[in-house]
Amino acid sequence: MGKRQVVFGMLGIQLDAGTGPGRWQKWRATVALGMHDDFVPDRIELLVDARRFGTLTALVREDLALTAPETAVHVHDTYMADPWEFEGVYACLHDFLAGYAFQPDEEDYYIHITTGTHVSQICWFLLTESRHFPGRLLQTSPPRKQHVGDPGTYAVIDLDLSRYDHIAQRFAQQQLQDRDLLKGGIATRNPAFNRMIEQIETVATRSRAPMLLMGPTGAGKSQLARRVFDLKKLKHQLPGRFVEVNCATLRGDGAMSTLFGHTKGAYTGAVSDRAGLLRSADKGLLFLDEIGELGQDEQAMLLRALEEKRFLPVGSDREVESDFQLIAGTNRDLQQAVRAGRFREDLLARLNLWTYPLPGLAERREDIEPNLDFELERWSREQHERVRFNAEARSRYLAFATSPDATWRGNFRDLGASLMRLATLANAGRIQTDGVEEEIARLRAQWHGGTAVSPLDALLGEAAAELDRFDRVQLEDVVRVCARSASLSAAGRELFAVSRTQRASTNDADRLRKYLARFGLDWEQVRAVSRGGVAP
Structure with missing residues (x-):
C-alpha cells in the first residue's frame, strides 16, 4: 500500500465561491481537487478564517463529500489581520507548519498554491523551498472550456533543484558570464581582483546603493563603472543612460551648472536652460570620477540629491527630481581629505557602503x-x-x-x-x-x-630580464654598494660585515669577485657603469 496523499491549501474566497445548482457550472479550485481520476487526496488540510467564511467553508466541505467521499477534510481556523501583509502572512503560515505533526514516512504532502493571495503563494513557496514544509507544490488550472464535472488540470512542482542540474548549471554559467562582462572579457589571473569582481557582480545585481571605486589613475575605474552599467542594463535594472564626468575638470560657477543644471539668465552667459548631468542620469547611472576634487558646495548639493533624489538647479527656486545610481571614483585618500576638511564626512559615509580598491598594474x-x-x-x-x-x-x-x-x-x-x-x-x-x-x-x-637604462641593464643587457626577482634585487644592491666603494675589498667588507665575523679567515674581495662572476661580471665592468661609462 502506498503513502497517503495529503494536500494543504487555503480556501479560495473567489475561486471557491458559488451557491445553488449553478455552482456546478463553474470550476472551483478546492472542490476540483477531489475530481481527478489519477490524483485523489486522502486528506485535505484547509486553512480558512472560519468566523468570516464559515458558510462558504461548509458548502465546500459538502461538495467535496459528494465528489470525493473518500477524502477527509480538516478545517483549520486561521486568522490573518491583513492577507496582503507579507510579514504577518509568513509568520502565520510558519507557525501553523511548525505545530503540525508531519509523518513523511507514511504520507506525501502537497501545498495547493492556486488559492489564496499572491502574498500567501509566495510564502508557501519560500516555506517549501526552505524545507519548513516537507513536500511539493501543487498547481491546478481550470479547463479551457467549462464543462460540468471537468476538473481541469494539475501539475506537481518539486523545488529540489538538485534534481535539475541543468538549471543550476545555467545559473552558474550566467554568473560567470556576468563576471566576465565586468572584467571586459579578460581572463584575469589575480586572485584578489577576481574575488573583488565576484562581490561587485553580486552587489551590482542586488543593490542600487552608491559604490566607491578607489585606485590610481589608469587602474580601470571608469571602465569598471561602465561595465557595471552594462550588466544592470542587461538585467533591465537601469532604463536610463550612463553619464560620466571627471570632477577634476569642474571649476568655479561652471561646476554647479554642469552637475545640477541652471535656468536661463542664472548668470552671465546662461542664455538657455540646462538640464545638468544629474538630471541626464535619471533612471540611469552617474559616474563621478575623482570625486575628491569636488568643492564643498557641490558636495553638499550632491549629498542632498543622493538622499532625497531632489535638488535645485542654479538660479531656480523650484526643485527638480532625478533618481540615479551613483558610482564615484577617486585616487585620493578620502579619509585623509575628511580630516583635512576638504571632503564632507557625511558624504563619505553615504558613499562608503560598497568601497572597492582597484590595484594598479x-x-x-x-x-x-x-x-x-x-x-x-x-x-x-x-x-x-x-x-x-x-x-x-x-x-x-x-x-x-x-x-x-x-x-x-x-x-x-x-x-x-x-x-x-x-x-x-x-x-x-x-x-x-x-x-x-x-x-x-x-x-x-x-x-x-x-x-x-638602469645600471644593471647596462651591465647585463637582455640577460637582465632572465634573472629571478630574488637574484635581481640582490644583485642591484651589490652593484649599488660597488658604485660607492673605493675598492673591491671595501665593497666586500660592507657586503659581508656580518658573516665575516663568523669565519676564521676572510677574503672579502675574493668572495665578491666570485659572486659577480656568477653573472658574468667583474669589478671593472661594475665600476665603469657606475661612473657613467660603458661596460667593456
Whole structure:
C-alpha cells in the first residue's frame, strides 16, 4: 500500500465561491481537487478564517463529500489581520507548519498554491523551498472550456533543484558570464581582483546603493563603472543612460551648472536652460570620477540629491527630481581629505557602503599577459589588420613588463599605449624584437625621467630580464654598494660585515669577485657603469 496523499491549501474566497445548482457550472479550485481520476487526496488540510467564511467553508466541505467521499477534510481556523501583509502572512503560515505533526514516512504532502493571495503563494513557496514544509507544490488550472464535472488540470512542482542540474548549471554559467562582462572579457589571473569582481557582480545585481571605486589613475575605474552599467542594463535594472564626468575638470560657477543644471539668465552667459548631468542620469547611472576634487558646495548639493533624489538647479527656486545610481571614483585618500576638511564626512559615509580598491598594474603583474592579448585583439578589430608578436619578441616584452624595472606608473593606460605603438609600427603584422627593445627604452625613459637604462641593464643587457626577482634585487644592491666603494675589498667588507665575523679567515674581495662572476661580471665592468661609462 502506498503513502497517503495529503494536500494543504487555503480556501479560495473567489475561486471557491458559488451557491445553488449553478455552482456546478463553474470550476472551483478546492472542490476540483477531489475530481481527478489519477490524483485523489486522502486528506485535505484547509486553512480558512472560519468566523468570516464559515458558510462558504461548509458548502465546500459538502461538495467535496459528494465528489470525493473518500477524502477527509480538516478545517483549520486561521486568522490573518491583513492577507496582503507579507510579514504577518509568513509568520502565520510558519507557525501553523511548525505545530503540525508531519509523518513523511507514511504520507506525501502537497501545498495547493492556486488559492489564496499572491502574498500567501509566495510564502508557501519560500516555506517549501526552505524545507519548513516537507513536500511539493501543487498547481491546478481550470479547463479551457467549462464543462460540468471537468476538473481541469494539475501539475506537481518539486523545488529540489538538485534534481535539475541543468538549471543550476545555467545559473552558474550566467554568473560567470556576468563576471566576465565586468572584467571586459579578460581572463584575469589575480586572485584578489577576481574575488573583488565576484562581490561587485553580486552587489551590482542586488543593490542600487552608491559604490566607491578607489585606485590610481589608469587602474580601470571608469571602465569598471561602465561595465557595471552594462550588466544592470542587461538585467533591465537601469532604463536610463550612463553619464560620466571627471570632477577634476569642474571649476568655479561652471561646476554647479554642469552637475545640477541652471535656468536661463542664472548668470552671465546662461542664455538657455540646462538640464545638468544629474538630471541626464535619471533612471540611469552617474559616474563621478575623482570625486575628491569636488568643492564643498557641490558636495553638499550632491549629498542632498543622493538622499532625497531632489535638488535645485542654479538660479531656480523650484526643485527638480532625478533618481540615479551613483558610482564615484577617486585616487585620493578620502579619509585623509575628511580630516583635512576638504571632503564632507557625511558624504563619505553615504558613499562608503560598497568601497572597492582597484590595484594598479604593478600589483597585478600576472594579469599583464592576458591584457596584452586583449589589447592586441582590440587593435586588430579596430584597424581591421591582424598583428602578432613573434615568439622571441613576446618573451622579451613580457620579461620586461613583469619585472620590477617596469613601474607602470600610468597602469593600464601605459600598457594600452605601449601596445598601440608596437602594433602601429609593426611590419607585415609582426612585432619583432628590435621594435620591442625600442619600446622598452621609451618606457624606461618615460618612467625614469629620461634615464633610459638602469645600471644593471647596462651591465647585463637582455640577460637582465632572465634573472629571478630574488637574484635581481640582490644583485642591484651589490652593484649599488660597488658604485660607492673605493675598492673591491671595501665593497666586500660592507657586503659581508656580518658573516665575516663568523669565519676564521676572510677574503672579502675574493668572495665578491666570485659572486659577480656568477653573472658574468667583474669589478671593472661594475665600476665603469657606475661612473657613467660603458661596460667593456
